[in-house]
Amino acid sequence: MSKTENKQIELPASITVRELAQRVQASPIDVIKILMTNGVMANINQTIDYDTAAVIASELGFEATLEVAEQAEVIDTGTVPYWRQLIANEKPKDLVNRAPVITILGHVDHGKTTLLDAIRKSEVAAGEFGGITQHIGAYQIEYKGKMITFLDTPGHAAFTAMRARGAQGADIVILVVAANDGVMPQTREAINHATAAKVPIIVALNKIDLEDANPEFTKKQLAELGLVPDEWGGNTMIVPVSAKTKTGLDDLLEAILLVADSNEIKANPNSLAVGTVIEAEIDKTKGVLATLLIQNGSLQSGDFIVAGQSSGKIRAMFDFRGKSLRKAGPSTPVRIMGLSDVPHAGDFFQVYKDEKEGRQVVQKRKLATQEKRSSAPKATLEEMFANFQAGKIRELQLIIKADVEGSLEPIVESLKEIKSDEIHINILHAQTGNISEGDVILAAASNAIIIGFNVKADSAAKKLAETERISIRLYNIIYRLIEDVEKALKGLLEPEYEEVELGKAEVLAVFPISKIGNIAGCKVLQGEIRRNAKARVTRKGELIFETEVSSLRHEKEIVREVRQGFECGISLRNFNDFQPGDIIEAYTFEEKKF
Ligand code: GDP
Numbered sequence: 212m213s214k215t216e217n218k219q220i221e222l223p224a225s226i227t228v229r230e231l232a233q234r235v236q237a238s239p240i241d242v243i244k245i246l247m248t249n250g251v252m253a254n255i256n257q258t259i260d261y262d263t264a265a266v267i268a269s270e271l272g273f274e275a276t277l278e279v280a281e282q283a284e285v286i287d288t289g290t291v292p293y294w295r296q297l298i299a300n301e302k303p304k305d306l307v308n309r310a311p312v313i314t315i316l317g318h319v320d321h322g323k324t325t326l327l328d329a330i331r332k333s334e335v336a337a338g339e340f341g342g343i344t345q346h347i348g349a350y351q352i353e354y355k356g357k358m359i360t361f362l363d364t365p366g367h368a369a370f371t372a373m374r375a376r377g378a379q380g381a382d383i384v385i386l387v388v389a390a391n392d393g394v395m396p397q398t399r400e401a402i403n404h405a406t407a408a409k410v411p412i413i414v415a416l417n418k419i420d421l422e423d424a425n426p427e428f429t430k431k432q433l434a435e436l437g438l439v440p441d442e443w444g445g446n447t448m449i450v451p452v453s454a455k456t457k458t459g460l461d462d463l464l465e466a467i468l469l470v471a472d473s474n475e476i477k478a479n480p481n482s483l484a485v486g487t488v489i490e491a492e493i494d495k496t497k498g499v500l501a502t503l504l505i506q507n508g509s510l511q512s513g514d515f516i517v518a519g520q521s522s523g524k525i526r527a528m529f530d531f532r533g534k535s536l537r538k539a540g541p542s543t544p545v546r547i548m549g550l551s552d553v554p555h556a557g558d559f560f561q562v563y564k565d566e567k568e569g570r571q572v573v574q575k576r577k578l579a580t581q582e583k584r585s586s587a588p589k590a591t592l593e594e595m596f597a598n599f600q601a602g603k604i605r606e607l608q609l610i611i612k613a614d615v616e617g618s619l620e621p622i623v624e625s626l627k628e629i630k631s632d633e634i635h636i637n638i639l640h641a642q643t644g645n646i647s648e649g650d651v652i653l654a655a656a657s658n659a660i661i662i663g664f665n666v667k668a669d670s671a672a673k674k675l676a677e678t679e680r681i682s683i684r685l686y687n688i689i690y691r692l693i694e695d696v697e698k699a700l701k702g703l704l705e706p707e708y709e710e711v712e713l714g715k716a717e718v719l720a721v722f723p724i725s726k727i728g729n730i731a732g733c734k735v736l737q738g739e740i741r742r743n744a745k746a747r748v749t750r751k752g753e754l755i756f757e758t759e760v761s762s763l764r765h766e767k768e769i770v771r772e773v774r775q776g777f778e779c780g781i782s783l784r785n786f787n788d789f790q791p792g793d794i795i796e797a798y799t800f801e802e803k804k805f
Contacts, residue, residue, distance in 0.1 A: 222268065225260050227255070227256055231264050240652060243652060245270050254649040254652060258403075294506040297482070298507050301479040306479055309476055310542035311471035312380055312504065313360065314361075315327055315384075316386055317387030317401055318396065319397060330361065347502045347531050349363060359471075360544060362504070380504055382474065383410065384412045384413070386415065388433065390417065390424035390425060391423045393428060393432050394429065414438060414447060416452065417453065420455060448466045450463045478542070479508065482508035483508050488518050492669070493553055499523075500547070501553075503544070505545065507541055509539060510539050510545060511525070512525050519555055520554070520576045523549040530543070608639050608657050609638050609662055610640045611623060611640070612662070612663045613664040614643060622689060622693070645667050646661055648671040648675050661681060661684070662686070662696075665686075712796065713738050713744055714797050715738065715795065717795075718791055728782065729787040729789055731782070735777055739797070740795070742760055742762065742771050749796065755788075755793070756788075758783045759783065763781055764780040765780075
């Protein structure tokens, strides 16, 4: 596409792969593929900067400009999450206050998990139900008679996934910044996300117990990024805390209530429930278990809900402590049983009064995915091997997941040792941990096979692998794993015939001969050209045509072969369109010797 035809698009300073894909109306997998061809390995929830995003956009026919801050207002109103729109459409008299939903963001190791645990333990464990043993992705506390909901999924990913799906789940972001470390890259990224989602930020200035904590310096850094402390006349609450010694937690909760009070955090508890899937899994005895955050309306046991591509009647509902519930209102995280399939984290859910209508919605969504699936390239082992045999691929792309570093290393090393001249093993990604949705996305984008050692594929990964037709092979014995890859390669390396190059000739002139067609006057550059050999025509390095040498002449004589350095006349079967400078490669197939 020429530059003048490019559509204009505005992109923010940073954007997740998923959101970029949405904005340029491409599939996230296509975006990841383009990123990979540009040497950037990114997963769907990863944030890329403006420059990178602009390159992707331009490859997809868009001309990007940087979105300026004042314009964010205009752009964001178009992407107000559906549930917020529903609340906005409610009659003001029906709206009541609901608990603020808090998500915790910040740089790795700055103390997000410790802070969430500290709040949970100090505020919840003292309650009548004893300690909470199970993490379901969200919990609630009561502070000074008011409820506060915390999302405790690995904050960042959940938040970006939810935001990218237009379902900003949080009302307030707690930005954790370690006072000894100051502002780091993910701190900036978190600020960008929260600002773009127009969610107010409270800073938890953590680790103030440490000797090298430098709160004043960190505040200065934050002020430079637009988070000016209220004590300096700005409007950001910066609360010094220590998640470790549990200092300042009350101040932080106080700050949450203050910020919640000054923002309209409301919903209509009498509507049909809508909200977001926080996480979901399949349990052998209980079936599909999903944690939902109700964002408007109330959810009741027996309601029929549609969540992404799954649906079902709620058979049982629990709060985050595991206590059975019959009904739950806005801002409540609930665990439910009864869905037909495992929905994705970040999927929107909605209650349907009419079960039939709900089922039709799911059916339509499934059909749309199936259509996409049938046009998607296959990355099954069989298909890949067929491609190897057809000579279409020369690299076996692998993604390796193992339980511990101790097994990952020898696996990678042994795989690297497998020698083959023809097929190269390329390990795209090797990491410990279960096979995730992100691994499958990477595999789909790069036609890779996923190999797991002593790990499982989580349900989202399995589902996506099925849709994208990605092979996941699981092993628990290292030598079996290696043997299988070796066998596979050997299988591939044993085609009955292999291609043998004979020689190359350059076209110097073209002679039209009546009845015969065009004959190329050539010079043999290398090897020899043989009559009846297979032939390939390339022009400026690009393959133009594949055929056979139909006749070969040397000084008007019909000959069987012409060697390097000699001139000859070549005609090719079904090909007349020679141009001086074209290269004719002659080759043949020979039985492979083992
Ligand atoms: P996350 O990656 O942001 O979730 O960080 P973690 O909560 O896992 O904390 C990273 C490390 O910092 C852990 O070793 C914690 O024990 C430590 N840590 C967290 N909060 C504090 C704190 O307030 N003071 C001190 N001294 N260490 C902390």
